[in-house]
Amino acid sequence: MGKSQKKRQMRRHNPVRVPDSHLPKGLDSASASSSKREAILPIMQKMESPDAAERKWACVAVSNLIQNDPSTRRLLQGKDIVGTLITRLSDSEEEVVVEAAGSLRNLCIDGGYDICAEMYNKNILSPLKTFIPKISGILSQYLENPKTAPENAQKLVYEFADNVITILWCLSETSNKALNAINQIGLVPFLMSFLGSKDKLLLSTITSAAQSLYVLTDDNPPISNEVRSNGEYTACLLAIARGDEETRKPNGKGKDVSDDRETALRVLCTGILRNVSPIPPPSVAAMVDIDNELILPTLLPVISSVSLSEISQRVQELIAQEDAVPEMEKLSLKGTPKSDHKSPAELELERLERHMRTVQLAVEILTGVSATLPDPEPEVEDDAEAQDDGMDEDGDDEAEGSDEEADIEPQPQRNAAPSALPTIVEPLLALIQPTPLSFPPTAGAASPHPPTTSALSAIHICALECLNNIFLSLATPAQLQGRGFASDADREAGPKIWDAVWRALAAVGTDVDGPGQERRRDVWQIGVGVLWGIAILWKGILVPQVEQVNVLVQLCTAASDPAVKVKCIGTLECLAQHPQSIDGNRMISQFLVSLLAQPAAVPTEPLLQAASALIDIYSDETAPYDVVFRQGGYLQALTAAVEPVRKVVRGIDRKRERDLRRRGEEVRDNLVAFVEYRRALRL
Template identity: 25%
Template sequence: MGKVRHRKRTREARVAATAQPLTGSTPAADSKHHDGTDLPPQGMKKGARRDADMQQLLDQLKSQDGRERTMASATLAGLVLSLPPLQLRLLLSKNLIGQLIERVAALPTTDAAAATPPPSHDLATAIESLGALRNLAVSAPAHLLSEMHNKRILTPLTAVHLPLLNRFLPVQLGPAPAQVKPSMPATPAARRAAEDLNEAHDTLRRSFWDWAENTLTLLWCLAESNTKILASLNQHATAIVGLCVAFLHGAIDLELEDGQAASGDKGKGKQANGAAPTKRSRVPLYVAVAAAQTLHAFVSSNPPAHSQLLSPPGSYTFSPALSVLLSILSSPTAPPSSSASSSSASSAAAETAEEWAQLRVLAFGVLLEIAKGRSKRRDVETVREQLRTDEAQEVLLELVKRAELSKAVEEGKAVAGQIDTTALPSRSTDASSPKARLASLERQAQTLQLALEILSEWLASGVPDSALLANAGEIEGAENDGLGDDEGVDREEEEWGGASGMMDVEDDEMLASDDDEREKDGVEAAGVKQEADGIIRRRRGDTPEPVVRGGDSDDDDAMLDDLAATADSDADDDDDEDLTGEPMNGAESGSVLLATSLPLQLLALSRPITALSFLPATAFTDSDTTKSNGLIGTSAVDASTAAFPAALSTLSEAITTIHVRALEALNNLYVTLSRGKKARRDSKELQEVFETALGLVQGALDAASKYVPPATAESATTGAGKKGKSGAVAAAAGGSGTQKQQEEEADEVQERRREVVMAGMGVVWGCTILGIDPERSGKLVVGPDTTPFLIQHVYPSPFAAAQTPAGEAIRVRAIGALGWVGRRQGVSKDENAQIGRFLLSLLPASRVAVVTNSAPSTVAATPDILLEAIDSFIDLYADEERDYDVPVFRQGGMLQELDKSVQGVRAAIKKIDKSKFPELRARADGNLNNLVAFVQYRKDILKVKR
């Protein structure tokens, strides 16, 4: 899938141990720099001393003393994660990235094919510098990845580190090499050479897995950053994919390419040469997860990389790389560890299970990327068959089923209160410690988040077939469709939208991912038809921007058509099914994909009912005096009056992202189902989903309407007090950094709200199709306030009015939903007229309107919005026998207004460039022909009636 980057997804930036403080007193014995210059005096002002200490660290990176270089790079690796934003920007302004890349590139390239490892201090410095770059890539703004690329980070990575890692991986998995002894008689030089070589081997063995994780994570960040960097990585696809697969091989004890026996061969007696089997270790799971993440990021929406995972053309053997991934996918538990003691194995069992679950989800994601498309290769067909099995589905669906967000949040709050924030960093691996328990909760939440993203793409991929699209399984227990008592919907009230399940504004304070640069730049060539199918996918870019696409290729459209066709075939084949769409018994259908429980489980995960849902960064502090900006609140906690330990911020972010991703998966599920002409769902399920989705949209819009930018709020209260030189001094002292950080956090809150509005409207649109279309025998109840809400609040909202693909998506979905709501059975004449007039207002009345009118709330601003308005209007009044046709359409004079709009519509369609957007232009020409024919048809009816 087109890579999701919501805070680098499941990256867990582990802070390197800081061996040297940045600030603080300096011992008298260390009163000199390495070059002999004096250190800053103790009486120096704080800002000047901080700058001098930063410069000292950068100077030490170039020191002739290897230990000093290693210490400086290790210190910087920790500092980039802990420095305040203003100080970090100051450090970056001193060419920190460039100097770290110099240290990464300092390893000699000739060692890639040599049997001896690089010199100890050079390797240690390179590993720690890679760690600093990795931590920057994980935690700092995404534009730093572009800076790393521009400063040629790929050169040392691909020319030095990838070959060295690949060369020494078999050595690392084998037994430790024997100590080298100088030949006798030993000279001082020979002894030093032996000591250096032993030290190099020791450093390599101790640091190899950290080296591998740093390299893989940095490649992972680069791969999912933007298409320019991805194109550069594609030139090294063989090395990148080969290394990732090698680590995955080593994680499951398969035989490596060097021919050495895997540890799984132990116990089978002696080898062919009579020697005892070689005892081998295994790649740690955390490194294997980093390799799988890198592979997933690299192959997602990147066909040039797919060939590296497939067998060569003309080969009759199954791809070894795919075999490894399928082995991981099909193994419920991790291979037993042969090296851990019983006590350590017991304490690490839970962590191993969590990492293995994440590894299986990633294996599913990589295989899904290979399975998509129209390829008929034997390898690809085998992967498709495996992904369609119930066992493969359960890798994702079991995580969704077992998710208990409220319980996780309560446990997280409890253990966070036990963490001693004043304690020094520790490398303790005690699984019962508060930090370890909190890390476990974060890891579980991040795995669920990843599973939801891949599930969302899977539902839109066309890989599931008709056997998986059968209705199956009822939710156990439950009188209110599987949700908790506090999540039920009182169906007797219909305050608006046919739903009383409208959530309070406090329940829906929505947050964000960063701005997508492509949205700022307008609609790209590949994005003009982005709302053709309503599916949410994620584009590779600087942010986790959810993008609605009609498919970037014919393959996407074909996949969706296939998926819709299978839904049709299910409905056609099941003649005995009750027309209300009540679910069959799960045992009879043997399917788990579209069981009634799945939509309701996704719905439950999308509701922000936990104390940590949708909170800004300012809500997490260890100080009771910190005040929230008042932008966020939930049903469980008011951020303006409560603060949480800073340790909970990562868990809160994961929980929040789970809510959004669950709603996006639900969007893809219902939009895909709605494309099947006869696909049906349980009426209770549809009603529950419809009402809750409307509630989430309303909560997000209400919260967004109260949003006040921090800069505006601050200027209103303090603007008069900061003028001239004093204001500049205050900004230089750090006020501007704090304000910028608050603005970024507030923007994130708004972006999250926009994500929820867009996905929620997709769910609403799909529900109206499935629940109102007479061919599906739907029984969706739509209340009288739904239409005013969609017309007066959703369509003209700032999110919808934004000239971005996301804004366009919201408007298209609102129009599509209104088109179905307006023609449901029993719709009132007034409501139908309101919808008809609104749709008519979106059509340009004349050629002049196309040129002069720029108000997106009154006239369709993009081709997709215009075409959806035409389609919805024609469908609304296609049946002249409907009760509302005469009083609304004929007597209301709509035909005359529609006839006048033809000229403007034709002018708007002619502005679509055929050479750039041939498919969109062809679809627009077809809509224009339909419009002209419809006008003529209604004119003919009037003549007959007369």
């Protein structure tokens, strides 16, 4: 079977918060769909005002305008709001600099990768670099003696530092070039200084520092090595992850302290420790089994205690309650607007979003833990490769299959059984079930609350990825060898899990090609991989349902991604092997034979998967459904497919697609041997 390799974890804790793919492209369409276009020109003019109060007002107004409004964000981008705000980072007035950083932060979070790339290309790192030592100095003064620190120290330590840290976190996910540039700044001591002072600072800023460090230590050796090698850093992270410190209310700011923020911080520190593990002695963290002693006990309660349907319902109630204050009133120059002025409903909506993002992060970390598949095979040495390349394409590469067994990857020992799965699988199955706010309406309209929709859909996708890793990890050949179900409960678990995944996919719907429906499409593409893993584990137990088979066939036919086609074929192959489902077997096998009949129209990997599937389905001539093979004349169809498959395999580049070439040679050899075997049976 085609195996799911360890997928490099997407690091963005807050992917595009307000998706705008449902909107038509171009500034004209953005102008037509924005209700605030008249406010943009005055804001841009006041950005250049000689009056610092007006410049500050303009920076704050940008944050107000873009909130949950991608159309207006696009219009502001067209007016070079990014370049203008970066210029304001060098403003002579400190308050203008702080507000400009806040607007840039919000643009990063709401706009995603494109805006971050624009910021990097417009050299935002130059002013940001100068802020790090300034914030560090004021932080030191503030921690030593808050009374002698500068008057604005608290604002700089909390709000401004939070903005700068968040911008750097977002930029680090933009490109390797941006990440490498940020690596050179030396951020680790700066970020750890916030985490190390957890008992004296606000949780919001500390959490931002942890989020940035989590991103920077993920698959980024310069930063992860720096954290790993410092025993004080890892001990600090371990203490926070374990919850060793009591929740406290720094500086009387009790309103900032919440279980949500504490939980988010613990989850982040757990993720950082996993990113930098294994941790060497003499750190106290070196003695901890990160996965089993820290991650599972910390994260399972996080994903088990949330009800997405209840959150969705509460968000809808808050939207209905929210006062419809005219936007221009918020922008009145009478009393400069405050960037943190939010209604109770807005504050609760943010809290709910923060809670969902914590759940998303927890699932992302568990996805990494669940990726227990072996690493890809090591490179073949040059001399062996050269010897392979010298072989005759037509004849003696038939003999290469004889060496296949020597190249089988070592597989991990099975350390889980179906009966052990419910602890993690059950909460994940709950997290994949869509709510009314999980996706934008299929008619192309925007979500009633885009941040909630973005968070919910991200959780569904992360949970599916985690399930995908769990089931495909358990479905490796070594794991399956000699597998038997220890109890009736184990046998019954498969159909229940199968039904739960199908229930989620049915709720998502098949209308995935419209504007803004990319997340629905992602759910199906990952979901069919989950189905394949379940089908392998409970092969012969799952009954092929006509409607489900038809959906898989249609998805396989319509999918443009060969990997999705392979997953569909692999799932159908397993369903076809339910002993009593002869009609279901016939439906599936006829589709697979039709793929082999049109090799020029089917991509290479799905074609090989179809041939391999038919061999596996009919490898036992005593199976009840073997009658379908005989009555359908499949021996003749497979005989006719031998030469086209040989031709396809010869066309696979031996150097560029080594794994696929090896897989093709294996299928080709198996097909030839299978045809000879079935002929010899004379059935």
